Amino acid sequence: MAGASSPPGGRRRLQDDGVRTATSVEQAKVEDTIQEIFDAYKKNHNTSQLVLQREKHVQYLKKGIRQLSQAYECLDASRPWLCYWILHSLELLDEPLPESLGSDVCEFLNKCQSPQGGFGGGPTQLPHLAPTYAAVSTLCIVGTEEAYNVINRKKLLEYLHMLKQPNGSFLMHVGGEVDVRSAYCAVAVASLTNMLTPELFAGTAEWIARCQNWEGGIGGVPGMEAHGGYTFCGMAALVILKKEHLLNLRSLLRWVTGRQMSFEGGFQGRCNKLVDGCYSFWQAGVLPLLHRALHARGDTALSMTHWLFDQLALQEYILLCCQCPAGGLLDKPGKSRDFYHTCYCLSGLAIAQHFGSGELHHEMVLGVPENRLQPTHPVYNIVPEKVESAMMYFLQQPVPSLEPEATAE
Amino acid sequence: MAVVVTKALVELRPEGDGCGEPECGFGSLDEEDEQREDSCYVLYRDRKVWADIDPHLQDDGKKPNVQIIYSEKFQDVFDYFRAVLQRDERSERAFKLTADAIEVNATNHKVWHFRRVLLRSLGKDLHEELTYIKTIIEDQPKNYQVWYHRQMLVGWLQDPSQELEFTADMLNQDAKSYHVWQHRQWVIQEFKLWDNELEYVDELLKEDVRNNSVWSQRYFVISNTTGYDDPAVLDREVQYTLDMITAVPRNESAWNYLKGILQDRGLYKYTNVLEYLLNLQPSHSSPYLVAFLLDMHEDMLENQCDNKEETLNKALELCEILAKEKDSIRKEYWRYIGWTLKSKYSSAAGQSILTDTDQ
Numbered sequence A: 001m002a003g004a005s006s007p008p009g010g011r012r013r014l015q016d017d018g019v020r021t022a023t024s025v026e027q028a029k030v031e032d033t034i035q036e037i038f039d040a041y042k043k044n045h046n047t048s049q050l051v052l053q054r055e056k057h058v059q060y061l062k063k064g065i066r067q068l069s070q071a072y073e074c075l076d077a078s079r080p081w082l083c084y085w086i087l088h089s090l091e092l093l094d095e096p097l098p099e100s101l102g103s104d105v106c107e108f109l110n111k112c113q114s115p116q117g118g119f120g121g122g123p124t125q126l127p128h129l130a131p132t133y134a135a136v137s138t139l140c141i142v143g144t145e146e147a148y149n150v151i152n153r154k155k156l157l158e159y160l161h162m163l164k165q166p167n168g169s170f171l172m173h174v175g176g177e178v179d180v181r182s183a184y185c186a187v188a189v190a191s192l193t194n195m196l197t198p199e200l201f202a203g204t205a206e207w208i209a210r211c212q213n214w215e216g217g218i219g220g221v222p223g224m225e226a227h228g229g230y231t232f233c234g235m236a237a238l239v240i241l242k243k244e245h246l247l248n249l250r251s252l253l254r255w256v257t258g259r260q261m262s263f264e265g266g267f268q269g270r271c272n273k274l275v276d277g278c279y280s281f282w283q284a285g286v287l288p289l290l291h292r293a294l295h296a297r298g299d300t301a302l303s304m305t306h307w308l309f310d311q312l313a314l315q316e317y318i319l320l321c322c323q324c325p326a327g328g329l330l331d332k333p334g335k336s337r338d339f340y341h342t343c344y345c346l347s348g349l350a351i352a353q354h355f356g357s358g359e360l361h362h363e364m365v366l367g368v369p370e371n372r373l374q375p376t377h378p379v380y381n382i383v384p385e386k387v388e389s390a391m392m393y394f395l396q397q398p399v400p401s402l403e404p405e406a407t408a409e
Numbered sequence B: 001m002a003v004v005v006t007k008a009l010v011e012l013r014p015e016g017d018g019c020g021e022p023e024c025g026f027g028s029l030d031e032e033d034e035q036r037e038d039s040c041y042v043l044y045r046d047r048k049v050w051a052d053i054d055p056h057l058q059d060d061g062k063k064p065n066v067q068i069i070y071s072e073k074f075q076d077v078f079d080y081f082r083a084v085l086q087r088d089e090r091s092e093r094a095f096k097l098t099a100d101a102i103e104v105n106a107t108n109h110k111v112w113h114f115r116r117v118l119l120r121s122l123g124k125d126l127h128e129e130l131t132y133i134k135t136i137i138e139d140q141p142k143n144y145q146v147w148y149h150r151q152m153l154v155g156w157l158q159d160p161s162q163e164l165e166f167t168a169d170m171l172n173q174d175a176k177s178y179h180v181w182q183h184r185q186w187v188i189q190e191f192k193l194w195d196n197e198l199e200y201v202d203e204l205l206k207e208d209v210r211n212n213s214v215w216s217q218r219y220f221v222i223s224n225t226t227g228y229d230d231p232a233v234l235d236r237e238v239q240y241t242l243d244m245i246t247a248v249p250r251n252e253s254a255w256n257y258l259k260g261i262l263q264d265r266g267l268y269k270y271t272n273v274l275e276y277l278l279n280l281q282p283s284h285s286s287p288y289l290v291a292f293l294l295d296m297h298e299d300m301l302e303n304q305c306d307n308k309e310e311t312l313n314k315a316l317e318l319c320e321i322l323a324k325e326k327d328s329i330r331k332e333y334w335r336y337i338g339w340t341l342k343s344k345y346s347s348a349a350g351q352s353i354l355t356d357t358d359q
Helices: A022-044 A054-066 A070-075 A079-092 A099-112 A129-142 A145-150 A153-163 A180-192 A204-210 A228-241 A249-257 A286-296 A311-321 A339-353 A384-395 B031-036 B072-087 B092-104 B109-121 B126-139 B144-157 B163-173 B178-191 B197-207 B212-224 B231-247 B252-265 B271-284 B287-302 B308-326 B328-345
Strands: none
Touching: A022 A311, A054 A079, A054 A339, A070 A079, A079 A099, A079 A129, A079 A339, A099 A129, A099 A145, A129 A145, A129 A153, A129 A180, A129 A384, A145 A384, A153 A180, A180 A204, A180 A228, A180 A384, A204 A228, A228 A249, A228 A286, A249 A286, A249 B328, A311 A339, B072 B092, B072 B109, B092 B109, B109 B144, B126 B144, B126 B163, B144 B178, B163 B178, B178 B212, B197 B212, B212 B252, B231 B252, B231 B271, B252 B287, B271 B287, B287 B308, B287 B328, B308 B328
16 A cells, blocks of 8 residues: 555645744754655665564564663663563564563562552652553553552552642652643553542543643643643543543644644644654544544544544654664654654554454554554553453452541651 | 673664653763763762761662663662661761762652752752752753752742743753743743743744744733733734734644634634635645634634535535645545534534534
8 A cells, every 4th residue: 555655745845935943944854854765765665664673673672671771871760661661562563471571570560669659760769650650551561460469559549649639630759740641640550450539530630621722732731832742641531531521622633633744744742843753652642532532422524444644654654764773763763762762653653553443443554564563552552452451350359448547748 | 690781772872862852851861971970980889988878779679670781880879879868867968969869860759859858958058959950950951850849949949030041041942842831831820920921922933933832832921911802912913923924824833823812712703814814825825724714614604604505615625625735644634524514514414413512
């Protein structure tokens, strides 16, 4: 199936209206680089360029799950994230997880769990919602009873309560900052582990809705610029809370579809900024959520086979421009690979390849059939079977009760 | 287990930047950082004044994962940090230790937390700390903890006097930095420093009219001061934006702003704007202009305009132009909009399933 890059007038280069500013200069530079890559592909029609380098990526990931170079010192407070990025990438690539590795990961994450509840960035580190989300997600990917049982649910619930603010928002950590990410992290871990209580999330949906701005997207806190990462967090949290209707879905849809770059095919994080592979998930991943929300309202104009973005163009961008020849994926050509981008480029690729689910599942895999990834759950970004399995396990357990003296300082 | 330090680590390209966005503000993976150690740095374990402390080694467990091969300096600093934390030692030397810990990893929020505890326990000069955090921020502006630390300091001191200048300096280096804008918004809102902000916005838009963060700030200032309900303000803003659009027709930010300020007020009422844009179309056409015309037509339909059929046909035509020609990357979306309009407004359509308050 031909990529969207060939038809004349299909891809539009930036026109700067004769007025050059820093924005247009930067954009033009990126487009030049991408143009070279597209031209080379068209010239050679070398189908090897539209191949997902599975083996290379797997090698890169398998090495990282064990050991990382000194360059990763800056991520010493984010080691559960490294686990999640790597294991999620491997599950998308359909790499089986050896039982011993699963067990080791459980043991490691257990060491990251705090006595006060939640998970920190490493052993003995202070708990924080981001590594908490990463740890819980990782344990769901491992998907064994051993993994599920690592989570101290009672303490986790207490921890979430500790972070809850009167206005509905959540701190990222005790004595820490507030932004939309925390709401998503809290809602996601609570819903996966059967702790989604009305008291805990009272006011949260309304607070998130305040973060939607005049652009239609969602910012980190009320008043801030609309941004792909925060938009995903806000929308996904609202989907879990079943309160999507608090948003102006039409303006959100207009904003997020507007973030796909006419030339590059990938997504930008904010209006008038540059394309970046990670937004393949944060932005494109919002579209399945919107599709579902609109469908639930009886929208009959929705497609039954495609998301509301150009799936092939995104796949083309990822395959042609975001793969590091040595393995791993990246932001854009010229940038270095890292596990974060590997995770989110692959997650975006999975979103772009798979429409719908169950009976309505429609696949559109660009390039060789082996490029096909496992589908990912657009709310939790782990494979759907793992979400289901975890939820079913925890549904068998009662919601922990909070002791009166639970709230520590 | 043999430790193999592979040199062919592609991710260690000198300018290899962790992703620039705050969502992935995980710092840079720059190999060169660790090489700029000064030669007079002494490991804590070799310092006589620290001989009374037993370093607290990290316990990763028997079979660790994502195990980072720490440098000697990194490991040593954190061994002592953990020890000091365990004893809750509130001392000057502990305070200096936090600075070393921050230097090797500024994202460990436990270190920042403890540093703040020490700032208070030791009664440290918070203005000096402001100077300190400024240098750290300049070095690592995409880190959440450093900005939060600054916010805490400014809050304790109740002194925002440096913040506008500081954030303006930072914006000079990266005019779209999310953390900086967020901090600036916090300062302005907290200390009510609205007075000159619109002027600042105007200045930045002159520098780069495509800077979406500045348009965002524009909306922030006006909505929190005069508001847009005042017709004089709204007219001024509409005129300003149309001027920007005329000068740079393919600047999406300006178009989004125009829609942003008018959308809740009834686009269809602004016939003068419609006229202006129709006149602009021959010479200044862009997908944004066509989309705006579409939005106006849709709004007319929503508000029960006369000649409904003609308006609908025009709207559908615009959808098709966008889908096929002007904005084909969003073909699926424009086709969806067309179907939505048809099913909602066409007289041939059956009962509309979409709710009237469809947002």
